[in-house]
Amino acid sequence: MTQSLLAGRKFIQVTMGKARPDSMNGVSRMVHMLAETLCAGGYDVEVWGITVESQKLVRRYPLHLFPTRTFRFSVDPQIATKLGKLTGSDIVHFHGTMIPDFWAIARLARKIGVPWIVTPHGALMPTALKRNGWVKRVYLNLFERGFLRNACALHALCRP
Secondary structure, X not given: OHHHHHOOOEEEEEEEOXXXXXXXXXXXXXXXXXHHHHHHOOOEEEEEEEEOOOOOOOOOOOEXXXXXXXXXXXXXXXXXXXXXXXXXXOEEEEEOOOOHHHHHHHHHHHHHOOOEEXXXXXXXXXXXHHOOHHHHHHHHHHHHHHHHHXXXXXXXXXXX
16 A cells, blocks of 8 residues: 555655765765665655765765755755656655755745655754754744645654
């Protein structure tokens, strides 16, 4: 039953960086492992990395790297083109929150009818929200609230 729900969908994993399995960054490692697992299961998966580095890495899955924009509340034209080719049955999966690039991409995805999932990866933990607290509260109210509310799912990772 689960496979029939997932069959025929394209899964786009969006992350900051390059999804390096050897990274000290747990998000980067997790995105790589998730993409590898989906790919090994026969699913159509891509990773879109937003990064200042442009060096391509060899992966089992397609890895597309896009430059970090100076004005981060805008969508790179290459991302907009790739996003425009997706359908309403495809899913964009954002790894992280409080990232203006993700808000901008999600805004465009909503306009064209592509659903998304958000995995906060600890960015919404109380201790994380205390750092630069008033700035984060403003950002949450102006941008992040809509990003999270309009997601088709929130994927929470935690330890017992």
